[in-house]
Amino acid sequence: MNRVIKVARMQLINKGTFIGIPAMILVSAFLFTLVIWWLVRRNGAEGIMYGGGAQAPMWYFLALGIQALTLTFPFSMAMSISRRSFYLGTVALFSVCALVLSVFYYLMGLVEKATGGWGLDGRFFALQWVADNNWFIQIMFYFVLMLLLFMVGFLTATIYMRWRTTGMVVFFTLLGVLSLAVIALFTFNDFWDEFWGWALTWTAAGVTLWGGLAAVLMAGGSYLTLRRATA
Amino acid sequence: MSRTAAIAVRELSKTYKDVRALDNVTLELEPDRIYGLLGRNGAGKTTLMSILTGQNYAQQGTAEIFGHDPFEHDPTLARICFIRESQKYPDDFKVFQAFKSAALFFENWNEQLAQDLVQAFDLPIKRRIKKLSRGQLSAVGVIIGMASRAEITFFDEPYLGLDAVARQIFYDRLVEDFAEYPRTIVLSSHLIDEVANLLEHVIVIDKGRIVIDSDAEQLRGSAVTVTGDAAKVQEFVGTAEVIHRDALGALASVTIKAKLDGSQREQAKLMGLDLSPVSLQQLVVRSALSSTTEEALAERTEARK
Numbered sequence: 001m002n003r004v005i006k007v008a009r010m011q012l013i014n015k016g017t018f019i020g021i022p023a024m025i026l027v028s029a030f031l032f033t034l035v036i037w038w039l040v041r042r043n044g045a046e047g048i049m050y051g052g053g054a055q056a057p058m059w060y061f062l063a064l065g066i067q068a069l070t071l072t073f074p075f076s077m078a079m080s081i082s083r084r085s086f087y088l089g090t091v092a093l094f095s096v097c098a099l100v101l102s103v104f105y106y107l108m109g110l111v112e113k114a115t116g117g118w119g120l121d122g123r124f125f126a127l128q129w130v131a132d133n134n135w136f137i138q139i140m141f142y143f144v145l146m147l148l149l150f151m152v153g154f155l156t157a158t159i160y161m162r163w164r165t166t167g168m169v170v171f172f173t174l175l176g177v178l179s180l181a182v183i184a185l186f187t188f189n190d191f192w193d194e195f196w197g198w199a200l201t202w203t204a205a206g207v208t209l210w211g212g213l214a215a216v217l218m219a220g221g222s223y224l225t226l227r228r229a230t231a
Numbered sequence: 232m233s234r235t236a237a238i239a240v241r242e243l244s245k246t247y248k249d250v251r252a253l254d255n256v257t258l259e260l261e262p263d264r265i266y267g268l269l270g271r272n273g274a275g276k277t278t279l280m281s282i283l284t285g286q287n288y289a290q291q292g293t294a295e296i297f298g299h300d301p302f303e304h305d306p307t308l309a310r311i312c313f314i315r316e317s318q319k320y321p322d323d324f325k326v327f328q329a330f331k332s333a334a335l336f337f338e339n340w341n342e343q344l345a346q347d348l349v350q351a352f353d354l355p356i357k358r359r360i361k362k363l364s365r366g367q368l369s370a371v372g373v374i375i376g377m378a379s380r381a382e383i384t385f386f387d388e389p390y391l392g393l394d395a396v397a398r399q400i401f402y403d404r405l406v407e408d409f410a411e412y413p414r415t416i417v418l419s420s421h422l423i424d425e426v427a428n429l430l431e432h433v434i435v436i437d438k439g440r441i442v443i444d445s446d447a448e449q450l451r452g453s454a455v456t457v458t459g460d461a462a463k464v465q466e467f468v469g470t471a472e473v474i475h476r477d478a479l480g481a482l483a484s485v486t487i488k489a490k491l492d493g494s495q496r497e498q499a500k501l502m503g504l505d506l507s508p509v510s511l512q513q514l515v516v517r518s519a520l521s522s523t524t525e526e527a528l529a530e531r532t533e534a535r536k
Contacts (some may be wrong), residue, residue: 003305003309006335006336007336010335010336013328013332014324014328016321016323017321021494031441067322071319073320074319075332078313078314078315078318078375079332079333079335079337080285080308080309080312080336080337080381081305082285082308083303084305139492215499227303228288230281230286230288231281231315231319
């Protein structure tokens with residue numbers, strides 16, 4: 001059997017990491033939200049209620065991206081796996097998990113609409129801005145968002161694996177300087193109103209496209225960095 | 232050469248910042264033998280093994296496993312097993328999960344052997360790896376290394392934290408399994424005497440340089456210690472290369488690099504001199520360690536007096 005697939009199987013030996021924990025986070029976030037909605041309704045609130053809990057598992061993917069590297073990568077070296085196989089297997093497995101979860105979000109969104117927001121007029125999965133699009137964009141939107149967060153963690157961790165503390169210091173210093181420069185530029189030129197005005201015109205499809213591009217760039221960057229990383 | 236060397240290293244160098252971890256290392260290891268990679272802590276043993284297993288890379292020179300650079304080469308990597316002394320495992324892994332993973336990747340993995348060893352080492356396989364003691368952690372590495380039956384297996388100071396009984400189990404099982412399934416084994420160690428009897432070939436590395444690369448049998452007979460009256464010892468030793476000298480009053484004990492023949496032995500006897508063999512450990516310590524270390528040793532000996 002192909003070693004790339006074996007890497008995915010290795011990552012799944014402990015099923016909690018890739019499946020159990022995200023599922024648990026999602027279920028508990030959802031149940032909490034339902035209870036809160038119910039309490040709010042009992043007090044006579046009107047109108048649609050929004051809950052942001054659907055993003056909860058996505059933040060876990062950030063941590064997962066880091067963990068998949070810092071701990072599993074040195075072990076994969078001991079299993080005589082090439083960096084390439086490790087990378088492909090891990091990213092492929094994550095992509096499949098993210099895709100399954102994205103489809104699940106979409107389906108739950110349908111159920112949400114059909115049941116009138118779980119009978120409480122709440123919006124957990126079918127947030128208007130996303131849910132107004134067709135099925136493909138909806139699924140891709142969630143998928144890209146998850147991939148993006150995973151890649152942020154993955155890239156940061158690869159930089160750590162390759163250049164250790166020095167890499168982290170340089171990376172975050174550069175990031176800080178860059179962010180400050182952009183903020184300063186916007187502030188001095190009074191770009192902020194224009195920027196927010198522009199940000200409001202973003203569509204889910206646009207975000208998906210650009211987010212996807214960013215994820216692909218980060219994926220490429222982390223691969224090139226990992227190629228020369230040591231355990 | 233009739234068959235490809237298991238490991239061929241040419242002019243390999245690796246520098247970490249200001250430390251020269253490997254300095255122009257050239258080696259050739261034949262298949263199906265047990266090699267000892269000996270040296271002090273920080274001598275470059277782990278760095279060398281990391282490069283040979285594609286876990287690290289050199290700045291200069293080449294390393295080939297069965298004629299291939301192992302770096303990022305899956306078919307070659309699949310023939311190697313190297314669990315490092317400070318091996319990291321996924322945080323949530325239990326012992327049996329590490330074995331399950333190894334079974335996926337090492338084609339010759341023998342589950343029965345792994346189970347036997349688990350029993351022999353009395354290893355709690357359902358415990359999380361990060362909760363294991365140092366000895367148990369070493370046992371996990373030893374079991375993966377042995378049960379993988381990889382064509383080239385590296386053991387990196389495998390006895391750390393293991394008690395005397397467990398160490399003996401390891402040595403015995405290694406020899407037993409090697410006899411049945413010959414493969415190339417590289418045993419890195421700084422406990423030289425303990426592994427001396429296992430080794431067929433000895434490589435000693437110090438400060439990144441190979442200082443001994445010799446057949447173990449040959450090495451054992453390559454030096455002798457002459458003890459007796461100082462003047463007579465000096466007369467007997469003559470111009471032979473001295474690797475160690477001890478003196479106590481009129482008595483001297485001098486270790487020389489020489490293979491004595493029958494007549495020389497006879498002569499020593501006539502002169503009232505005592506000849507004694509040199510253990511591998513003594514030989515390595517005495518002849519291999521660089522001059523600075525020898526000076527340090529001499530100083531310490533002085534201090535004790």
